[in-house]
Amino acid sequence: MLHTSTFEFLTDLSKNNNREWFQLNKKRFEVAKQEVETFVDELLSKMVLFDSSIGELKGKDCLMRIYRDVRFSKNKDPYKKNFGIVISSVGRNVNGPCYYLHIEPGQVFVAGGYWMPSADHLKAIRQEIDYNTNDFKKIIESKSFIKTFGQLSEEEKLKIAPTGYPKDHPEIELLKNKSFIASSRLDDSALTTASASETVVAIFKEILPLNIFLQQAISH
Template sequence: MFQASTLKFLKNLKSNNNKPWFDDHKTEYQQAKADFESIVQQIIDGLNKQDKTTVGLQVKDCVFRIYKDVRFSKDKTPYKSNMGASFAAGGKKSILAGYYFHLEPGGHSFAGGGLWMPPAPELKKVRQEIDYNFEEFERIISNKEFIKYYGKVEGDALKTVPQGYHADNPAIAYLRLKSLVVTHAITDEACTQPALVREILKSFAIMQPFLNFLNRGLD
């Protein structure tokens, strides 16, 4: 579970997103960072037991920096008001589908995963896998536990039908997606409860067949 001070720091950072404030609260940031990395390590340890593709991951491979790249953004605030970690073979820079945990107080925390904005060649492979094996894909995302935790697969969609497919394809709603992701909301209260990591790992286990399918397409 997270310390209440970690959520408090992120809340305050959202209201004071500037370098002078951040510098004045650097000690609080370091404590929040250490707390987050401790949870990430616990998630890695649990994932290693249920998904062997994550064996060998280290915290530094998974955790994203809190510093924003503002070069191409209209929002010039220098820091993220959240902490995030991606768990996939090869770490956060991997092109593979993977698990993701996002800590953002105010009801914005979630466990999720999938394939986020892959390059065109990889997306083409995944579309082909869905097209060829749509019945299997549909069984995975129609599983009762999957729907209970994640609802439906989401992502930005093309306005037109992707090249090589027809509008009457049974899988067209998924073939049009540029990302295939799912999310499971986690309350602020749940983030500070002892069962947090256990619940994250359970949600990841339910997601695993979905990720396995996507990554099979990328092999």
């Protein structure tokens, strides 16, 4: 579980997103960062029971940097307002399906799948969905998946049919997706209770079949 002090730090950071304030509060950041890494270690110890591919990971391998790359952004705030955790067989530097935990006051969510695959991976995933539609729909239309996530995110989607597929393809709406991710929102308090790790891990376990399908698609 996390302490409320971690959320308090992020709240204060969002109001004082500048280097001077951050340097004065560097100790608070280090404490919060360590706490998040310890929490992720706890998650990993439970996740390895159903996904052995993450067996060698540590929390520090999964935590994204809090420093923003502002070179090509209109937003020049130097720091992120969240702790982002990416869990995959190679930690945070993944080019494939993964698990994701977003820790931000009022914006906590647990997610997974494959966000914005490269062109070759996207082509392979669409082909796998086309060839094995029933297997894919069995995952995303299961009662537990719908209860946890509702449906796949449609945040990234083509307006027209992708190249190589007719516009009247029976699964054209699925094939229009440019990302294949599912997410579940949580109250901040879900991470500050004794059962926090069980709550997050249960959601990650629901993502596992989706990640397996996507990984198989890009591994052929």
